[in-house]
Amino acid sequence: MLRIRDIIQEMEIWAPPGIAWERDNVGLQIGDANTEVTGVLAALEITPEIIKEALQKKCNLIITHHPLIFKPLQNLTPKSFSGKLALDIARNGLHLYAAHTNLDFTRDGVNFVLGQKLNLQNTAFLYQEGGTTKKVAVFVPVDYVEQVTNAMTDAGAGIIGDYEGCSFQTRGTGTFRPLEGAQPFSGDVGKLQHEDEVRIEMIVPKWKTQAVVQAMSDAHPYDEVAYDIYPNEAVDPKYGAGVIGTLPESQPIDDFIQFVKNTLKVPTIRWAQGSADTVSRVVVCGGSGSDLVPIALQKKADAFVTADIKYHAFHEARGIIHLIDAGHYETEIWILDAIMNRLKKKFADTRTEFYRTEITTNPIHYS
Secondary structure, eight states: OOBHHHHHHHHHHHSOGGGSOTTOOOEEEESOTTSBOSOEEEESSOOHHHHHHHHHTTOOEEEESSOSOOSOOSOOOTTSHHHHHHHHHHHTTOEEEEOOHHHHSBTTSHHHHHHHHTTOEEEEEEEOOSOSEEEEEEEEEGGGHHHHHHHHHHTTOOOBTTBOSOOEEEEEEEEEOOOTTOOOSSSOTTSOEEEEEEEEEEEEEGGGHHHHHHHHHHHOSOSSOOEEEEEEOOOOTTBOEEEEEEEEEEEEHHHHHHHHHHHHTOSOOEEEOOSOSEEEEEEEEEEEOGGGHHHHHHTTOSEEEEEOOOHHHHHHHTTTSEEEEOOHHHHHTTHHHHHHHHHHHHTTTSOOOEEEOOSOOOOOOOO
8 A cells, every 4th residue: 555655755765855945845745644645646836726637637645846835824724825725735635745945956856857858968966065964973792783784774874875885884992881770781880891892983864863873772782872973064976956067069059049948848038148159068957046156157157047037147147158047937847757757666566646747837928
């Protein structure tokens, strides 16, 4: 039986909530994770038409990129747009899950999909920073090293890039003197004990630290476990902002603009003329990404495709980089296919139906 929590688990392996922008609101927004899934519908955002489509397709789980509930709600009434939609979702027994900036910041997420759509090659994150992981070190008697290491691994520790089960182990001697009331694994109360131990060090996503420490403690034979947690500024290769890549062949800027329009199905593009006559090195960021322009310049990009660009940002880019506003909806909508393909592959042995919405939810019209 496939439950909503199973879908959530798969989504969050791909796009952990812990990498989302700190002011974002991601995860299960409406519903019960223990409910059986009857069908899944993916959409960029919730509208009355999306709710109707979910009901018609007999889907009780809707996955969106844009959260319905973003700011704290003062009340839940039909008087507000989000309140009415939330009530309609709940009344119809539907459930809503949102993966927003965490899906922007992960490998193979919104920006990698957009880069792939524009035929970019040799793609990589435009910008990455450390601080998404911690290091946990624990001291374990020799005979329990495998047991504790496996428990920490199962809880999410020890993943570095495309490798799992990563640890560093050093052998040494631990000392301790059990006091009255202690229940020592070895040694006697009041006597100094020398124990042959191994120090196990493992990288842990910061949002899994508590779970890893709990698993480690449960598997450890000591009644008082000695461990350390260190901040870690190393960059995790799976997460970052924006994507940079190269076109298969350089294109004149006018040809590239037309290519973007045709590929992303944008009727009109706003853009500022940069310095290069041809475009080869391109940065993409689905949705609002113009804050990354300075980094794109540092990486010597010829063009930057994003959306929601302000007037003064165009001025600042003029004569420097081709700054292209291809529309918020148009630069993000392609992630829906990636969501559905991932879930269909993972849950291929179930009878659950997965759908990409057939409705255009873009509120912007071009004339």
